[in-house]
Amino acid sequence: MAKSLLGVALPVTSTSQTQSSDDDSDSLDKVPNGEFVQLFTKSQRRLFLFILAQIGSANDAEDVLQETNVIIWSKFHQFQPGTSFFAWAGKIASYEILKYRDRLRTANRIKFSDEFLTLVAAEAIEISDELELRRDALSDCLRGLKAVDRELIQARYSPGENGLKVAEQIGRPANSVYQSVGRIRKVLFDCVTRRLAATTRATT
Amino acid sequence: MSPRDTTSQPELFELLEAMCEDRLSPADAQRLERLVLKDAAARRTYLAYLDLHGTLHWNAAYGSDGGRFEPAVTPRAEAASPVSRKSVIRPQLMWLMAASVLMTAGLSFALGRWGRTGVDGTPPVIATNGSDANSKDNQHDLSGQNVPDPKSGSTEIATNNSANKPVRIGSTLTDSPKAPDLPNETTPNTPIIANDNRAQRPTSESNKSPRTSGSVAAVVSVINEHLSAGWKLNGIEPSAPADDAEWMRRIYLDVVGHIPPVDVAEHFLADRNPRKREKLVDTLLDDSGYIRNWTIVWSNLLIGRSDDRNVNRAALQKYLRESFAQNRPWSEMVADFISAEGRFDENGATNFLLAHLNNQAVPAAAITAKIFLGRQIGCTQCHDHPFNDWKQDTFWSFKSFFEQTAVARVDRRDDHTGQMKSQAAVLERKPVGGEVTFENRAGFMKAARPKFEGTDVGVEADVDRRHELAKLMIAGEKPMIAEALVNRMWEHFFGCGFTRDVADLGPHNPPSHPELLDHLAREFVASSFDLKQLIRWVCLSDAYQRTSRFGSTNAADDPVTGTTPLFSRVYVKGMTAEQLYDSLLLATGAAKTPLESGDHDRRRHEWLQQFVRALETEENDESVTFESSITQALLLMNSELTERAVSLDRGTFLEKLIHDRDSEADKLKRLCLATLSRYPSQKELQVLRKLIHDGTASRPNAGWQDALWAYLNSSEFILVH
Numbered sequence: 041m042a043k044s045l046l047g048v049a050l051p052v053t054s055t056s057q058t059q060s061s062d063d064d065s066d067s068l069d070k071v072p073n074g075e076f077v078q079l080f081t082k083s084q085r086r087l088f089l090f091i092l093a094q095i096g097s098a099n100d101a102e103d104v105l106q107e108t109n110v111i112i113w114s115k116f117h118q119f120q121p122g123t124s125f126f127a128w129a130g131k132i133a134s135y136e137i138l139k140y141r142d143r144l145r146t147a148n149r150i151k152f153s154d155e156f157l158t159l160v161a162a163e164a165i166e167i168s169d170e171l172e173l174r175r176d177a178l179s180d181c182l183r184g185l186k187a188v189d190r191e192l193i194q195a196r197y198s199p200g201e202n203g204l205k206v207a208e209q210i211g212r213p214a215n216s217v218y219q220s221v222g223r224i225r226k227v228l229f230d231c232v233t234r235r236l237a238a239t240t241r242a243t244t
Numbered sequence: 245m246s247p248r249d250t251t252s253q254p255e256l257f258e259l260l261e262a263m264c265e266d267r268l269s270p271a272d273a274q275r276l277e278r279l280v281l282k283d284a285a286a287r288r289t290y291l292a293y294l295d296l297h298g299t300l301h302w303n304a305a306y307g308s309d310g311g312r313f314e315p316a317v318t319p320r321a322e323a324a325s326p327v328s329r330k331s332v333i334r335p336q337l338m339w340l341m342a343a344s345v346l347m348t349a350g351l352s353f354a355l356g357r358w359g360r361t362g363v364d365g366t367p368p369v370i371a372t373n374g375s376d377a378n379s380k381d382n383q384h385d386l387s388g389q390n391v392p393d394p395k396s397g398s399t400e401i402a403t404n405n406s407a408n409k410p411v412r413i414g415s416t417l418t419d420s421p422k423a424p425d426l427p428n429e430t431t432p433n434t435p436i437i438a439n440d441n442r443a444q445r446p447t448s449e450s451n452k453s454p455r456t457s458g459s460v461a462a463v464v465s466v467i468n469e470h471l472s473a474g475w476k477l478n479g480i481e482p483s484a485p486a487d488d489a490e491w492m493r494r495i496y497l498d499v500v501g502h503i504p505p506v507d508v509a510e511h512f513l514a515d516r517n518p519r520k521r522e523k524l525v526d527t528l529l530d531d532s533g534y535i536r537n538w539t540i541v542w543s544n545l546l547i548g549r550s551d552d553r554n555v556n557r558a559a560l561q562k563y564l565r566e567s568f569a570q571n572r573p574w575s576e577m578v579a580d581f582i583s584a585e586g587r588f589d590e591n592g593a594t595n596f597l598l599a600h601l602n603n604q605a606v607p608a609a610a611i612t613a614k615i616f617l618g619r620q621i622g623c624t625q626c627h628d629h630p631f632n633d634w635k636q637d638t639f640w641s642f643k644s645f646f647e648q649t650a651v652a653r654v655d656r657r658d659d660h661t662g663q664m665k666s667q668a669a670v671l672e673r674k675p676v677g678g679e680v681t682f683e684n685r686a687g688f689m690k691a692a693r694p695k696f697e698g699t700d701v702g703v704e705a706d707v708d709r710r711h712e713l714a715k716l717m718i719a720g721e722k723p724m725i726a727e728a729l730v731n732r733m734w735e736h737f738f739g740c741g742f743t744r745d746v747a748d749l750g751p752h753n754p755p756s757h758p759e760l761l762d763h764l765a766r767e768f769v770a771s772s773f774d775l776k777q778l779i780r781w782v783c784l785s786d787a788y789q790r791t792s793r794f795g796s797t798n799a800a801d802d803p804v805t806g807t808t809p810l811f812s813r814v815y816v817k818g819m820t821a822e823q824l825y826d827s828l829l830l831a832t833g834a835a836k837t838p839l840e841s842g843d844h845d846r847r848r849h850e851w852l853q854q855f856v857r858a859l860e861t862e863e864n865d866e867s868v869t870f871e872s873s874i875t876q877a878l879l880l881m882n883s884e885l886t887e888r889a890v891s892l893d894r895g896t897f898l899e900k901l902i903h904d905r906d907s908e909a910d911k912l913k914r915l916c917l918a919t920l921s922r923y924p925s926q927k928e929l930q931v932l933r934k935l936i937h938d939g940t941a942s943r944p945n946a947g948w949q950d951a952l953w954a955y956l957n958s959s960e961f962i963l964v965h
Contacts, residue, residue: 151273
């Protein structure tokens with residue numbers, strides 16, 4: 041597994057270390073500087089979503105993100121300030137996704153083909169701006185939900201929850217909760233799509 | 245190519261749904277993969293859907309703004325970064341700091357989830373607080389109502405502490421500024437949120453309110469007394485009276501469902517009669533627009549906007565039109581809906597129940613309770629509600645009234661040819677008796693008899709249960725239907741009911757003005773459930789005369805923030821889709837047919853279908869994605885409808901205006917009056933003048949079109965204020 045999904049040499053093996061004296065002192069440090077931390081924090085959600093698109097399960101995606109983060113932090117001095125942090129971190133994530141898939145393969149739990157992942161990963165980068173706009177629109181759409189729907193979706197996404205547990209808590213059959221949560225997700229999805237269509241049309 | 249609408253490829257969305265709930269089987273995964281590989285649009289849909297799911301997941305756990313932390317990891321970084329705005333380190337920073345420490349020690353760190361142990365066995369380091377105080381205003385709040393007080397950093401529920409700031413619950417689409425965070429010393433005066441029993445709820449001098457009288461002046465003075473007592477008690481000054489233009493526009497939209505026509509507006513503003521507001525209320529109640537508007541309001545409530553349900557909308561609307569035209573007592577209408585029998589095209593009232601008999605008539609019971617009784621009983625179907633006075637057996641007793649309801653279908657044949665045209669649904673009574681059984685949470689089967697408010701009508705087959713229920717629902721000194729309707733009407737006019745959810749009355753949710761609600765309900769019953777009379781009382785009240793703008797003295801009176809409404813101003817509402825459609829056509833003369841025609845109703849209904857979708861839930865909800873937001877307006881504005889609205893075709897408002905002999909200033913005033921129902925300010929006139937002279941030789945009137953467009957696009961146009 042010498043190449044990432046994006047076909048780029050992995051930073052893990054990268055040796056590009058052309059740094060000014062200023063940065064040299066940084067790399068001697070055991071702790072990344074403030075700028076790095078900021079870039080790191082800023083990219084967390086995006087990285088998570090990038091991983092999720094290729095893995096499907098939010099819990100597994102968090103695990104892979106953790107592993108990715110460990111690498112990012114141990115390799116922080118290899119990051120070249122001024123270049124895209126996300127592109128750099130994304131490569132690390134891609135590598136971690138491959139490792140994760142290897143584990144699934146051994147356990148015979150693999151669901152999607154490599155072809156699928158390559159295509160999805162490439163597409164994800166291509167439409168990343170649009171996805172960002174969608175995330176912005178999502179908060180408006182959430183606010184537009186009816187109070188009962190908002191409460192249900194909040195319950196479903198409380199950390200550690202899923203549809204099944206929520207159903208147990210509120211004493212509704214699991215299927216009806218799946219149905220309701222699914223309905224709300226679809227309402228949100230259509231709302232976001234419509235909002236985006238409106239703004240795009242308005243600006244063109 | 246953008247992602248698709250969820251109706252376009254049901255299979256894809258069902259698979260994505262399964263994926264979100266970790267229920268995707270290997271076979272499902274293969275199907276999903278095939279779909280996604282097949283075309284680019286499906287690929288984008290896949291990505292966008294997972295992105296939405298992931299964003300909800302992420303924001304709930306780690307706060308919604310991953311990108312705005314102040315780095316505070318090392319002392320050096322701290323010095324380099326801007327000073328933290330909060331004196332308390334926000335919880336999200338904790339894991340960063342922990343991370344940094346672990347990293348330096350050469351260990352891996354855990355990005356643990358709430359309630360889950362991190363990978364390396366360490367307890368989760370993420371604080372359990374999922375909400376970011378800073379993003380509270382512009383992001384949704386996934387931590388529910390437990391918004392942590394940013395000062396204390398705790399997740400303590402604000403209602404436990406009467407000194408806390410009001411909790412922001414939900415949000416509306418108003419342009420009004422949010423109530424500012426008040427400094428601590430003023431908080432005792434801040435109204436506390438509605439479900440705190442210790443709230444300083446206005447109570448008039450005990451129960452000295454006059455007995456029911458029916459006279460408009462007497463009822464209005466009771467309303468005024470109660471509301472001003474609340475203002476005094478909470479130390480706020482009500483907003484100033486609304487000027488005639490603001491008031492006229494609002495009452496037009498509220499009573500007849502559209503903005504005032506330009507010539508009527510001109511006439512009303514020029515009228516010097518001191519009683520002209522009273523006169524206008526009466527005029528509007530007798531206007532054909534009154535019938536049209538309330539037919540829309542109630543058919544939306546009764547069967548929804550969507551065409552997905554198998555009902556005869558036209559027949560229901562005919563029933564409503566006739567009822568509102570005759571101003572029939574509300575109690576009679578309620579009884580009709582509950583006890584209706586017959587063909588859906590012959591008896592329009594049958595369509596209410598016909599729309600909700602799916603899922604073993606659970607929606608029929610739940611929606612009847614919600615709409616007519618103002619009771620939220622949907623969840624008592626499965627369990628006792630901790631706060632509601634309706635218990636699980638109350639729900640099933642109520643539902644058992646609908647047990648004899650059956651639907652038959654008959655062929656409708658063409659009178660001449662005898663050929664079958666379509667099928668008509670027939671609402672029937674099947675004479676069955678007995679109890680309904682249900683399973684309680686402990687797993688025991690229980691039986692429920694048809695019982696309402698303590699009266700058991702018996703389980704014999706020959707008892708017509710719906711007929712009996714209808715009688716019980718409208719009987720008594722103050723039946724539940726009275727308070728429920730008064731509360732709903734109040735919300736219609738003031739933008740907020742006496743309870744935050746008008747369909748959730750009950751001891752668990754005390755109203756903001758209990759005596760006033762009680763008094764109005766009694767007056768309403770005494771008036772023989774006279775809807776027009778109720779509207780008169782509300783519209784002539786002192787509070788309804790006030791402006792929706794607020795001053796510094798009553799900025800805190802903002803129910804959007806979860807405070808108890810004090811009605812010291814009229815809260816801003818978004819126009820409904822129907823109001824916007826009709827107002828737009830009226831203002832621009834773009835209607836091809838008059839508003840009164842059935843053709844117009846049909847066109848509007850077709851146009852509306854793009855916004856709605858029926859949902860088969862316990863309460864047969866609909867998802868209506870129409871909101872009076874700017875974005876929504878933009879969508880509307882880019883439609884064919886708006887193109888027609890600002891076109892210069894013969895007969896449109898704009899065409900007539902441009903070719904008028906009036907002076908330019910008069911024309912501009914007319915333009916403003918037609919859209920915003922007021923005259924433009926001097927400054928506005930200057931801008932407009934500049935705008936209309938911007939036209940080019942090839943499009944000499946483009947400036948006029950732009951000006952009209954700008955007005956229609958303004959939030960002043962799409963809000964009811």
